[in-house]
Amino acid sequence: MTKIITTEIIINRFKKTHGMRFGYDKVIYKSAKDKVLIYCFESDDKYGIHAYFLQTPDNHSKGKTCPKCTGHYRMNITDFIEKS
Numbered sequence: 001m002t003k004i005i006t007t008e009i010i011i012n013r014f015k016k017t018h019g020m021r022f023g024y025d026k027v028i029y030k031s032a033k034d035k036v037l038i039y040c041f042e043s044d045d046k047y048g049i050h051a052y053f054l055q056t057p058d059n060h061s062k063g064k065t066c067p068k069c070t071g072h073y074r075m076n077i078t079d080f081i082e083k084s
């Protein structure tokens with residue numbers, strides 16, 4: 001028996017990985033490789049609220065986060081290296 005993955009199932013999977021960090025109201029699941037629209041609740045000085053970004057369900061359920069969060073994180077690391 002093949003288990004059919006629905007939008008509801010994939011959202012539950014995302015929540016197991018990321019908790020309440022992201023919003024999934026615009027997610028429409030087609031396949032693991034078809035990008036879905038995810039909402040990031042984080043905000044910072046550079047971008048303001050991060051809002052929506054596109055990512056494959058595959059990557060997101062493996063722990064990949066929003067590109068703006070990732071960029072921000074990398075920037076902080078660079079700052080840290082430069083100052084030390």
Ligand SMILES: [Zn+2]
Pocket residue numbers: 040041042050066067068069070
């Ligand atoms: Zn973000």
